[in-house]
Amino acid sequence: MTNFLYRQPDLIFIHIHKTGGTSIRAALRNRQDWAGGYIPHDWPKVRSLAVTRNPVSRFLSTINMFRFGRTDIEGYYATGQLPDLTAEQALDVLEDPAIPFDRRVSNELANLKHHLLPQTHPFNCIQHADTLLRFENLDEEFRKFCDELGMSIQLPHVGASRGEDRKLRQSDLTPRDLERIAHNYQRDFEQLGYAFPTDTVPEALEPLSEDPWPTLRFHLKGKTVAARDRLPDPNADLSCFLVETVTAGPGKTWAGRARDLTEHFNQLEPEFHGRPRLAHLLACVIVVLRRDMDDAAARKIFHRIVTEHGAALAGELNIRWLTSVCDTFMDVSDNAEVRATAMAGSLLANTVKLAESERRLFQPNLPGKPEIQFGRGGPLFDGMITFWVSNGDMIDNLLARCARTLDTGGIAAPFVAEIVAKLLEFNTVWRRMIERQDKPAPTAASEDMIREIAKLLGQRAP
Numbered sequence: 001m002t003n004f005l006y007r008q009p010d011l012i013f014i015h016i017h018k019t020g021g022t023s024i025r026a027a028l029r030n031r032q033d034w035a036g037g038y039i040p041h042d043w044p045k046v047r048s049l050a051v052t053r054n055p056v057s058r059f060l061s062t063i064n065m066f067r068f069g070r071t072d073i074e075g076y077y078a079t080g081q082l083p084d085l086t087a088e089q090a091l092d093v094l095e096d097p098a099i100p101f102d103r104r105v106s107n108e109l110a111n112l113k114h115h116l117l118p119q120t121h122p123f124n125c126i127q128h129a130d131t132l133l134r135f136e137n138l139d140e141e142f143r144k145f146c147d148e149l150g151m152s153i154q155l156p157h158v159g160a161s162r163g164e165d166r167k168l169r170q171s172d173l174t175p176r177d178l179e180r181i182a183h184n185y186q187r188d189f190e191q192l193g194y195a196f197p198t199d200t201v202p203e204a205l206e207p208l209s210e211d212p213w214p215t216l217r218f219h220l221k222g223k224t225v226a227a228r229d230r231l232p233d234p235n236a237d238l239s240c241f242l243v244e245t246v247t248a249g250p251g252k253t254w255a256g257r258a259r260d261l262t263e264h265f266n267q268l269e270p271e272f273h274g275r276p277r278l279a280h281l282l283a284c285v286i287v288v289l290r291r292d293m294d295d296a297a298a299r300k301i302f303h304r305i306v307t308e309h310g311a312a313l314a315g316e317l318n319i320r321w322l323t324s325v326c327d328t329f330m331d332v333s334d335n336a337e338v339r340a341t342a343m344a345g346s347l348l349a350n351t352v353k354l355a356e357s358e359r360r361l362f363q364p365n366l367p368g369k370p371e372i373q374f375g376r377g378g379p380l381f382d383g384m385i386t387f388w389v390s391n392g393d394m395i396d397n398l399l400a401r402c403a404r405t406l407d408t409g410g411i412a413a414p415f416v417a418e419i420v421a422k423l424l425e426f427n428t429v430w431r432r433m434i435e436r437q438d439k440p441a442p443t444a445a446s447e448d449m450i451r452e453i454a455k456l457l458g459q460r461a462p
Contacts, residue, residue, distance in 0.1 A: 002015050002034055002035070003015065003035050003038075003039055003125055003128075004025065004028075004031055004033075005032045005033040005034070005043050005044075006028050006030055006031050006032065007030045007032050008029075009028075009047075009149045009151055010044065010046040010047065011028070011046060011047050011048070011049060011149075012039065012043065012046060012047070012049070012128070013025065013028065013049050013050075014049065014050035014124070014125050014126060014129050015050075016050060016051065016052070016119050016124050017058075017114070017115045017117075018053065018058045018065070019050075019051040019053045019058065019119070019135045020051050020053075020135050020138050023138075023155055023156055023157055024049075024142065024155065026156050026158055027153045027155050027156060028153070034223070035223065036102075036103065037122075037123045037125065037211075037214050037215075037217070038125065038215060038218060038229065039125060039128050040228075040229050041226070041229055042228060047130060047131065047149070048128055048129045048130050048131065049129060049130075049131045049133065049145065050124075050125075050126050050129035050131075050132055051132070051134070051135050051138060052119055052126070052132055052133070052135065052192045053119070053135035054135075054136065054194050055118070055119070055185035055188040055189060055194060056170055056181055056197050057135075058119070059116065059181055060087075060168050062112070062115045062116055063085055063087060063090050064167045064168055066080060066085050066108075066112055066115075067080045067083050067084075067085050067166075067168070068080045068083070068166065069081075081108045082108055087168065087172070087173055087174075088174075088176075088177065090112065090116060091177065091180045091181070093109050093113050094113060094116045094117075094184055095180075095184065096113075101113040101114045101123065102114070102123065102217050104217075118184065118185050118187060118188050119188050119192065120187040120188050120191050120192065120207070122208055122210050122211045122214070123211075123214070123217075123218050127207075127210065131145060132192075138155070142155050173197075175198075178198050179198055181197060182197055182198045182202065183202065187205055187207065190204055190205065191207060212232045212233065212236045212237070212240060212241070213231070213241075213281070215229050215262055216262065216265055216266070216284075224260060225260075225261065227295070228297065230261050230262060231281075231284065231285060231288065231301060232281070232301065234297045234301050234304070238278060238281075238301075238305060238308060238309065239309075241276065241278035241281050242276050242277075242278045242313070244276065244277040244278075245274060245276065245277065246269055246273055246274065246275055246276070246277055246279075247273075248269035248270050248272075248273055249270055249273060250270055250273035250274070251270025251273070252270075252271075253271055253318075253320060254270070254271060261284075261287065261288065261291075264284075264287055265280075265284045265287070268280060268283055268284065268287075271318075276313065276316055278305060278309060278313055278316075279313055279316045279317055281305070282302070282305050282306075282313065282317075282325070283321055285298050285301050285302045285305070286302070286321070286324050286325070286328050289302065289328055289332060293331055299332050302328060302332065303332075306325065306411050306415075307411050310411055310414050310415065311414045314414035314415045314417070315418060317415070317418065318422075319349055319418075319419060319423075319426075322345070322349070322415050322416075322419050322422070323345070323346055323349040323419065325412075325415045326343070326346040326412065326416065327342070327346050329341075329342030329411075329412050329415075330342050330346065333412075337410060338410055338411060338412045341410050341412040341413060341416055342412040342415070342416065344405075344416060345412065345415060345419045348416075348420070348423070349423070352423055352428050352429060352430065355429050356429065359429075387433060389433060389436050389437060390436075390437065392437075395430065395434060402417075402420055406420075
């Protein structure tokens with residue numbers, strides 16, 4: 001949920017839905033800042049407070065709010081958004097991994113899941129609270145907490161649901177409903193000390209670990225993330241990102257630029273569909289370094305990724321990001337040998353990019369490998385002559401030298417090797433020339449070919 005920083009008193013209030021948080025926020029004043037799903041690093045180290053509630057009672061309260069609305073508010077929550085909602089349907093939403101909970105999608109089901117999320121889920125940040133109050137005894141416990149702060153604050157009662165005589169109650173839940181509630185909220189019952197609603201108590205679970213990159217998944221729209229929080233902790237265990245797969249729907253290469261970095265990171269996700277999250281993280285780190293080459297956290301994460309996981313990760317990147325990795329090596333590496341290797345990869349990829357761009361922009365788009373030669377070769381410029389397509393060994397020699405050089409190792413080598421492999425795999429000048437080498441080069445274009453080119457160019461054939 002949303003976390004709030006207050007001054008006088010100096011306090012972080014961790015607001016978990018349906019635990020009386022609206023009442024506490026109404027009682028407190030001098031709110032200074034807020035953040036969704038994480039505690040910013042630049043917030044002061046002050047007291048932190050959260051309220052917990054019996055998971056069954058909280059579950060029912062959420063359903064009743066979505067069925068009937070609230071009494072103290074106008075707008076969206078004033079009326080029931082899902083008036084026919086049942087406990088079974090609510091549990092289906094909670095268990096559906098395709099429905100997000102982090103506010104990146106705005107619809108009724110996503111909002112319902114946002115409210116149903118277990119209190120102990122890392123998004124709710126309850127692990128950061130040094131003081132936990134119970135909703136069941138909130139008036140008394142909040143008064144005592146205020147006494148400790150030397151304050152006298154009256155707690156108003158706001159946020160109640162409408163439809164008192166029609167509310168869903170625990171007696172309306174089926175045994176199957178209670179089993180599913182016990183399963184989905186097991187950590188809440190265990191860690192917060194509430195009794196299970198079923199006779200059978202499941203085997204204890206380990207607490208969920210904190211999300212190492214909360215601002216990516218839990219970012220609330222309209223809130224700018226501070227520089228220190230936009231990437232994972234530079235000392236975090238990166239192996240978890242190698243085993244996590246990006247599940248965002250597949251999409252084309254996004255070449256845009258978003259002013260908000262977290263939005264930019266999210267726009268890049270479809271390009272990494274089905275690939276390790278670490279590949280996406282590497283791309284995001286490069287984006288940060290493009291904007292601020294001196295960002296210490298980004299530099300450290302970049303060097304850790306390429307050093308600790310470069311060999312495994314290179315094959316997961318397309319040539320766009322392989323080239324960007326090489327460019328970044330040249331920008332931030334202190335090792336001259338690494339910079340030189342990376343420069344070779346970047347020059348190679350970008351030279352082919354220029355050649356293929358010129359071909360697409362200024363030459364007819366003929367299918368298949370080239371079959372006609374318009375000239376017989378000869379000088380190009382400054383002593384350079386054309387490649388001997390039929391019998392030239394330049395490509396073989398170049399690949400052999402690349403292999404020998406890259407075999408010597410170095411953290412840039414896996415990325416350059418992948419660039420070479422992709423230039424041979426896809427329809428590039430390298431591959432086309434290799435495919436032509438086993439066939440004799442024709443001496444001139446046929447009249448049929450000239451007419452075909454003239455048609456493509458919109459010109460009249462001779």
